[in-house]
Amino acid sequence: MSKKDISRRTFLNYMLMGTGGFLAAGMITPMARFALDPALKSGAGEGDLVPVTTVDELSGEPQRFDFKVKTVDGWYQTETPMSAWVYKRGEEIVALSPICKHLGCTVQWNTNQSHPDHFFCPCHDGFYTKDGNNVPHTPPLAPLDVYEVDVQEGKVYLGKPQPNPVKGA
Ligand code: FES
Numbered sequence: 473m474s475k476k477d478i479s480r481r482t483f484l485n486y487m488l489m490g491t492g493g494f495l496a497a498g499m500i501t502p503m504a505r506f507a508l509d510p511a512l513k514s515g516a517g518e519g520d521l522v523p524v525t526t527v528d529e530l531s532g533e534p535q536r537f538d539f540k541v542k543t544v545d546g547w548y549q550t551e552t553p554m555s556a557w558v559y560k561r562g563e564e565i566v567a568l569s570p571i572c573k574h575l576g577c578t579v580q581w582n583t584n585q586s587h588p589d590h591f592f593c594p595c596h597d598g599f600y601t602k603d604g605n606n607v608p609h610t611p612p613l614a615p616l617d618v619y620e621v622d623v624q625e626g627k628v629y630l631g632k633p634q635p636n637p638v639k640g641a
Contacts (some may be wrong), residue, residue, distance in 0.1 A: 527627065
């Protein structure tokens with residue numbers, strides 16, 4: 473076996489290993505990225521603020537706004553429909569969740585004449601004051617949740633609903 477043959481064989485071996493490694497990396501990298509990507513992005517979409525309305529549209533009277541929140545769960549993206557009752561309290565913007573804290577029905581603003589200017593839950597006659605506090609001796613046992621609110625360039629953005637800081641009845 474001559475020195476020239478060994479060099480050629482060795483060269484071919486290196487070429488085959490290099491080409492094989494290159495092709496294997498080209499196939500494995502996208503598969504590994506596809507498998508790990510959702511895990512690396514865990515929490516994507518969480519805590520995002522969603523534009524819901526503009527400050528100009530708001531008044532002291534609660535108005536209902538419907539919007540959608542994108543949720544990323546692994547490879548799946550879904551849009552969850554949400555609603556909020558939004559109004560101005562002085563310079564502050566209040567956004568209340570419409571989900572009743574009794575059994576989860578949807579509350580309406582000022583629709584029951586026995587309690588004007590209250591949120592009313594028609595399922596079991598639940599009432600809440602304008603700031604979301606549950607009225608004593610009605611079924612709800614906790615105040616309506618409040619959304620995190622942010623205002624940027626006149627637009628009102630809402631985050632996640634959180635426990636209302638008002639003292640529950
Ligand atoms: S679900 Fe609202 S009062 Fe029962």
